[in-house]
Amino acid sequence: MITDPPSVDEVTALLRAVIDPELGADIVTLGMVPGVSVAADGVVTVGIKLTIGGCPLRAQIKKDVESRVAVHPGVRDVRIEWGEMSSEERTDVMLKARWNARENAADTAIAVTTRVLAIASGKGGVGKSSVTVNLAAAVAAQGFTVGVLDADIWGFSVPRLLGIDEPLEAQKVEGSDKPRIIPNELVVGRGLSKGLLKVVSTGFLVGEDTALMWRGLMLTKAVEQFLNDVEWGELDYLFIDMPPGTGDVQMGLARMLPRTDLLIVTTPALAAQKVAARAADMARRSFLRVCGVIENMSAFTCEHGTSYALFGEGGGQALADQVGVPLLGRIPLEPAVAAGGDAGVPVALAGTGPAADEFRAIARLIVEEVAPPTNMAGCSARMLGMVAAALDAKDAAANGPQASDS
Ligand SMILES: Nc1ncnc2c1ncn2[C@@H]1O[C@H](COP(=O)(O)OP(=O)(O)O)[C@@H](O)[C@H]1O
Numbered sequence: 001m002i003t004d005p006p007s008v009d010e011v012t013a014l015l016r017a018v019i020d021p022e023l024g025a026d027i028v029t030l031g032m033v034p035g036v037s038v039a040a041d042g043v044v045t046v047g048i049k050l051t052i053g054g055c056p057l058r059a060q061i062k063k064d065v066e067s068r069v070a071v072h073p074g075v076r077d078v079r080i081e082w083g084e085m086s087s088e089e090r091t092d093v094m095l096k097a098r099w100n101a102r103e104n105a106a107d108t109a110i111a112v113t114t115r116v117l118a119i120a121s122g123k124g125g126v127g128k129s130s131v132t133v134n135l136a137a138a139v140a141a142q143g144f145t146v147g148v149l150d151a152d153i154w155g156f157s158v159p160r161l162l163g164i165d166e167p168l169e170a171q172k173v174e175g176s177d178k179p180r181i182i183p184n185e186l187v188v189g190r191g192l193s194k195g196l197l198k199v200v201s202t203g204f205l206v207g208e209d210t211a212l213m214w215r216g217l218m219l220t221k222a223v224e225q226f227l228n229d230v231e232w233g234e235l236d237y238l239f240i241d242m243p244p245g246t247g248d249v250q251m252g253l254a255r256m257l258p259r260t261d262l263l264i265v266t267t268p269a270l271a272a273q274k275v276a277a278r279a280a281d282m283a284r285r286s287f288l289r290v291c292g293v294i295e296n297m298s299a300f301t302c303e304h305g306t307s308y309a310l311f312g313e314g315g316g317q318a319l320a321d322q323v324g325v326p327l328l329g330r331i332p333l334e335p336a337v338a339a340g341g342d343a344g345v346p347v348a349l350a351g352t353g354p355a356a357d358e359f360r361a362i363a364r365l366i367v368e369e370v371a372p373p374t375n376m377a378g379c380s381a382r383m384l385g386m387v388a389a390a391l392d393a394k395d396a397a398a399n400g401p402q403a404s405d406s
């Protein structure tokens with residue numbers, strides 16, 4: 001008995017089982033199937049639009065399409081007509097994939113209202129950790145509660161940069177049967193702009209000397225634990241210091257916290273931009289949005305006003321242009337940045353000078369434009385706190401200048 005060929009709808013249903021492994025969704029949902037036709041003799045022709053013509057997944061998609069459609073007994077042959085997406089279609093498909101990743105995200109202990117910013121770069125030594133702690137501190141000093149997750153599991157430096165070395169404690173928490181990790185806390189700023197840093201790092205678990213013991217641990221597993229088993233509480237922001245050059249953690253984040261926005265740090269050398277562009281490319285593949293570029297170790301201006309571009313010039317802008325995102329700032333190469341790191345007090349907190357100013361300017365840009373806090377206006381507890389603090393400040397002023405705490 002000869003079975004009738006499938007309808008177009010039936011073929012489309014079969015194609016929903018073909019997943020683009022890179023985009024993490026099926027090709028129909030992603031809009032990669034512009035057309036299906038079925039001939040009376042059972043020959044099915046499927047149009048497939050690839051994001052780019054030379055897509056390395058082409059062979060796999062072909063195999064999957066053929067085998068899935070051939071499942072129907074009425075199919076005699078499967079033919080594929082390949083096409084390539086326009087740049088608008090490509091953007092559209094990325095948006096869909098991002099949305100899809102979001103819908104299917106795993107649950108974490110990070111509140112949905114928390115803005116998540118991961119600081120990444122193509123390689124180590126460009127100042128990711130310095131940028132992470134300085135921006136986190138400068139944002140917190142605007143009155144926010146900011147989590148800092150040191151995802152550089154083996155090469156952690158956040159504890160030293162923030163001058164914290166307390167081991168993390170686990171506690172029984174209401175509503176959870178397992179004890180949960182309590183982050184180390186650091187109050188920053190004062191008065192109206194008093195904020196809080198909540199910090200987690202493997203450095204608090206193992207100490208700088210025993211880091212090697214973690215070699216065997218899966219990187220993404222550790223990050224997953226930090227996202228799930230830490231009692232973060234209500235964070236306005238979570239800053240993640242990413243490990244250099246690895247895609248694992250980015251992929252893990254894309255799965256667990258797909259709303260993560262990436263800030264890419266690069267040095268000003270034009271050659272460095274190529275390395276950093278890889279980080280941006282990886283972000284695109286895992287559907288993390290890149291929200292800005294930060295140039296670090298930019299030209300240093302000495303007290304005589306002479307500028308020294310020790311690490312070249314223009315890399316930050318070039319990368320920002322290439323990725324199509326804003327250059328959020330250029331942090332000069334300045335001894336105060338390294339000294340602040342060694343002392344465990346981020347220069348952005350109390351420091352003066354161009355680097356401190358630039359960190360604070362970028363922090364303002366983040367809060368005001370790039371990633372404004374969620375639901376700030378609706379947070380009545382915070383508003384009440386701010387009113388109370390303002391009244392206190394007024395009283396203090398009325399009692400004379402000696403009452404000032406600055
Ligand atoms: N703008 C800067 N000026 C001076 N030194 C800097 C600056 N940014 C980073 N450094 C120093 O460069 C080194 C590497 O920075 P780090 O933040 O650890 O980079 P990464 O996390 O990318 O490996 C550190 O010693 C740090 O103090």
Ligand SMILES: [Mg+2]
Pocket residue numbers: 128129130152155156157241
């Ligand atoms: Mg680092």
